[in-house]
Every structure is written in C-alpha cells, then in structure tokens.
Amino acid sequence: MKRIAIAASSLGIGLMLTVALAGLHPASAQQSSSRASLSPAQLAGKKLFLQRCSICHLPPLNVPQDPDPKPYGPLLSGFVRGAEKESRARNIILKGTSRMPGFQYGLQSKQIDALMEYLKIL
Numbered sequence: 001m002k003r004i005a006i007a008a009s010s011l012g013i014g015l016m017l018t019v020a021l022a023g024l025h026p027a028s029a030q031q032s033s034s035r036a037s038l039s040p041a042q043l044a045g046k047k048l049f050l051q052r053c054s055i056c057h058l059p060p061l062n063v064p065q066d067p068d069p070k071p072y073g074p075l076l077s078g079f080v081r082g083a084e085k086e087s088r089a090r091n092i093i094l095k096g097t098s099r100m101p102g103f104q105y106g107l108q109s110k111q112i113d114a115l116m117e118y119l120k121i122l
Contacts (some may be wrong), residue, residue, distance in 0.1 A: 038121075047117025048111055052103070073100060080119040092114060 038046065049057075056073035063069040080089045093112055096102030103112070 039117065041114045041117040042121060043118075044111075045114035045116065048115045052107070053115075054063070056100070071097055076119055077122045079122065080116065086116060086120070089119060 053076075057071055057076050058067045058069045080086050090112065092100065092106070093115065094104040096101055107115070
C-alpha cells in the first residue's frame, strides 16, 4: 500500500513539475527573443551593467517599508543620448564623481565600449 501511495505521490509531483515547467516555457521564449534583439556588444554591456552598475543605478528590489524605493545613483534611462552626452558619460565611468567611483582601472576599454552601447538603448 505504501508503494502505491509513494508512486501516486511521485506521479503527482512529476505532473506538477511538468505543468510548472510548461508555464515557464513562454517566459523563456520571451527572454530569448529579448536577447535576440540586442547586439552582442549591447548584451555584453547589459551584463556589465547588471554586474557593476545596477547596485546603485537600479532601485532596490525588496524594501517592504518603502513602496517607491529610489536608487542610490541616478537612473540612467535616456542618460546617453547624443555624442556630447556619450563623451560625458564615458568620462564619468572612467574618472568617477564625488559619489561614484571611477572604473578606469577596473574595466578594459572594450568593456566600457560595450557598456556605452547598452546605455544608449536605455
């Protein structure tokens, strides 16, 4: 009797897992289509942004007492529009500001180029 209960339980868990994975499939397809819309340089820049910049330039994810949490640094949506702003942004990334460290020793030139490509599409 225990074997039947265990088999039924395993079947139920397997069925639930299959349904859960099937529910995730459209999301993974959507994620892969958003990746396809980014160039390789933009994708590399996005990865760098998430690793190096998001801690300050995106709002915190879990702040239950604050319904509208603000990031430490400015949001960078639309920050790099035009050659003059791109030059200014590149200089800030390299040298830093009073509130932001510079990355001239922490990022290679091609990494900064990729980061700039990503910032242009924000």
